[in-house]
Amino acid sequence: MSTTLLVVQALNGLQLGVLLFLIAAGLTLVFGVMDFINLAHGVQYMLGAYFAVAFYGLTGHFLLALLLALGAALLLGLVLEVLVFRHLYGRSHLDQVLATFGLILFFNEAVRALWGSSPLSYPMPEALSGSIALMPGLLYPVYRLAVLAAGLGVALLLWLLIARTRVGMRVRAGASNADMVSALGVNIRRLFMIVFGVGTMLAGFAGALAGPIFAVEPSMGDNFLILAFVVIVIGGIGSIKGAFMASLLVGLVDTLGRSFATDLFRLVLAPASANQVGPALASMLIYLLMAGILFWRPAGLFPAHGQ
Amino acid sequence: MASDAMSPADIGASQSALRSVWPALLIFAVLALVPVVAPLLGGGTYPLTVAGRIMIFAIAAVSLDLILGYGGLVSFGHAAFIGLGAYAVGILTDAGLEEGLLLLPAAMLAAAVFALLTGAVSLKTRGVHYIMITLAFGQMAYFTMTSLSAYGGDDGLTLWSRPLVAGFNWLNDRSAFYYIVLLLLVAAWALCRAVTRSRFGRVLRGCREDEERMRALGYDPFAYRLAATVIAGAIAGLAGALLAIQAEFVSPAYMSWQRSGELIVMVVLGGIGSLHGAIVGAAAFLLAEGLLSGVTEHWRLIFGPLLILVVLFLRGGLGGLLGKVRHD
Numbered sequence: 001m002s003t004t005l006l007v008v009q010a011l012n013g014l015q016l017g018v019l020l021f022l023i024a025a026g027l028t029l030v031f032g033v034m035d036f037i038n039l040a041h042g043v044q045y046m047l048g049a050y051f052a053v054a055f056y057g058l059t060g061h062f063l064l065a066l067l068l069a070l071g072a073a074l075l076l077g078l079v080l081e082v083l084v085f086r087h088l089y090g091r092s093h094l095d096q097v098l099a100t101f102g103l104i105l106f107f108n109e110a111v112r113a114l115w116g117s118s119p120l121s122y123p124m125p126e127a128l129s130g131s132i133a134l135m136p137g138l139l140y141p142v143y144r145l146a147v148l149a150a151g152l153g154v155a156l157l158l159w160l161l162i163a164r165t166r167v168g169m170r171v172r173a174g175a176s177n178a179d180m181v182s183a184l185g186v187n188i189r190r191l192f193m194i195v196f197g198v199g200t201m202l203a204g205f206a207g208a209l210a211g212p213i214f215a216v217e218p219s220m221g222d223n224f225l226i227l228a229f230v231v232i233v234i235g236g237i238g239s240i241k242g243a244f245m246a247s248l249l250v251g252l253v254d255t256l257g258r259s260f261a262t263d264l265f266r267l268v269l270a271p272a273s274a275n276q277v278g279p280a281l282a283s284m285l286i287y288l289l290m291a292g293i294l295f296w297r298p299a300g301l302f303p304a305h306g307q
Numbered sequence: 308m309a310s311d312a313m314s315p316a317d318i319g320a321s322q323s324a325l326r327s328v329w330p331a332l333l334i335f336a337v338l339a340l341v342p343v344v345a346p347l348l349g350g351g352t353y354p355l356t357v358a359g360r361i362m363i364f365a366i367a368a369v370s371l372d373l374i375l376g377y378g379g380l381v382s383f384g385h386a387a388f389i390g391l392g393a394y395a396v397g398i399l400t401d402a403g404l405e406e407g408l409l410l411l412p413a414a415m416l417a418a419a420v421f422a423l424l425t426g427a428v429s430l431k432t433r434g435v436h437y438i439m440i441t442l443a444f445g446q447m448a449y450f451t452m453t454s455l456s457a458y459g460g461d462d463g464l465t466l467w468s469r470p471l472v473a474g475f476n477w478l479n480d481r482s483a484f485y486y487i488v489l490l491l492l493v494a495a496w497a498l499c500r501a502v503t504r505s506r507f508g509r510v511l512r513g514c515r516e517d518e519e520r521m522r523a524l525g526y527d528p529f530a531y532r533l534a535a536t537v538i539a540g541a542i543a544g545l546a547g548a549l550l551a552i553q554a555e556f557v558s559p560a561y562m563s564w565q566r567s568g569e570l571i572v573m574v575v576l577g578g579i580g581s582l583h584g585a586i587v588g589a590a591a592f593l594l595a596e597g598l599l600s601g602v603t604e605h606w607r608l609i610f611g612p613l614l615i616l617v618v619l620f621l622r623g624g625l626g627g628l629l630g631k632v633r634h635d
Contacts (some may be wrong), residue, residue, distance in 0.1 A: 106611030
């Protein structure tokens with residue numbers, strides 16, 4: 001009983017971690033290459049989910065809706081790059097924070113105005129809607145496994161792209177020293193746009209995948225954005241590998257903490273106080289983890305700049 | 308040794324700072340007249356409530372300006388201090404403590420302790436790291452309070468009575484409460500002004516401009532920044548306590564990260580590094596919010612793009628708009 005619960009929650013944690021990675025990957029690359037703090041990255045995640053809702057309503061087909069949502073997220077990201085972000089590279093972090101905060105206010109409200117405040121949802125594809133028995137007495141939804149697999153697949157693709165291709169080499173070089181890369185004749189603006197577009201698409205993809213599991217609602221991206229920040233701080237800014245490891249770590253710690261903290265405290269505390277302390281501590285857990293890691297390794301676990 | 312760190316810029320700053328008392332005094336005078344003038348214009352108690360709210364957020368904005376403007380620290384978790392101050396009042400009132408002269412210092416202490424603990428970690432980092440970590444700590448406080456079901460959790464906590472002041476029931480009187488808040492705003496402004504104009508404040512600004520050089524001069528930037536963070540946290544905690552008393556209600560929404568963002572917007576609107584500017588910024592933000600939300604419930608659709616335009620085209624806040632750009 002307890003082991004099956006542990007396995008289920010560990011899988012849930014990994015799945016949360018994978019979604020987090022899809023968001024954090026774009027965010028960390030944009031930080032690393034452009035030294036740009038984009039608070040509106042969580043908005044891309046939210047819009048991915050809303051686009052999927054809208055396209056599912058139009059087409060009635062999950063995969064088609066997913067692909068169209070991906071395209072729409074990319075398109076919107078590029079439009080925003082041209083309209084807003086482009087003018088913020090090289091500005092102070094404070095300016096970047098404020099302008100992208102303005103974008104969050106706008107898009108959260110726009111979504112509320114267009115689709116209403118109540119949570120929406122769209123069904124998962126028929127073929128993935130069942131559950132399979134992983135162990136005797138342990139049924140796990142196929143769709144959640146598919147999300148896990150898709151996330152791991154994208155992570156692998158991203159790693160191949162960055163470690164094995166010419167563009168990836170430039171991105172890595174840009175993360176170490178953007179000025180030098182520019183001086184060597186690489187069109188850094190175009191590189192920025194590519195990195196930005198890929199990051200945007202990944203966040204939108206995460207949102208579209210998450211739609212059938214979590215509620216699609218305004219501000220759904222905000223919490224993920226902040227979790228992604230925690231991931232990046234733990235993993236080290238600009239490091240894809242760090243983002244991957246830290247995503248899984250944060251996903252696991254958060255999910256397992258929420259599931260088991262209260263039970264653990266019951267072992268040492270009276271049930272009434274355990275019911276108070278457990279959830280409160282569980283929600284602090286990843287931040288305490290972050291504080292602890294920062295205390296010993298201020299640059300994160302896998303710093304990209306090799307300082 | 309008072310003149311050892313006085314650069315020409317500092318001397319200029321102290322001269323202009325002498326002049327800069329007047330805008331602040333003017334603001335305080337206007338605020339002091341609100342309870343007198345408002346009844347003549349009609350509108351009942353609404354203007355008093357709005358002005359009170361503006362003053363409370365102005366206290367928080369002034370405290371944020373101390374570390375954001377003078378310390379150069381883009382703290383994205385300032386609302387957590389407000390929330391902790393509010394919860395200190397809520398929880399202690401719930402426990403039966405009614406004396407405001409104990410409640411307000413307790414709120415400031417709670418926020419100051421949180422500022423000390425989180426600042427000790429976040430100030431080890433720079434730039435983007437610092438922004439993200441303060442944001443994360445703010446969320447930590449937020450989620451902790453939403454999961455504290457004994458104190459209302461998500462739903463918040465209602466204060467069944469306003470605290471007393473030295474045994475007197477002043478806080479229940481609208482005007483008396485208003486003037487107490489005004490007094491505390493003046494005190495917060497005066498304290499921050501004294502801090503920024505002291506040797507401590509010059510070191511803090513020096514660390515903002517050139518950390519390495521200050522280190523070479525023998526100063527420890529970390530210690531100065533931490534001290535400034537604790538002072539700012541305590542003042543923001545006071546604002547939170549007043550907010551709780553005014554609303555007779557405490558909720559985790561006080562410390563949501565959007566609130567932290569709004570506080571930054573207030574400081575920037577008023578012009579960074581200008582303490583009376585922070586008061587103007589708080590007023591401008593809350594009045595714009597009230598005005599725009601009267602036009603449409605989706606006022607953020609207008610405010611968001613407006614904010615982007617301000618950042619892209621208007622440097623130096625509203626003061627810059629009026630052609631009074633001050634740099635100190």
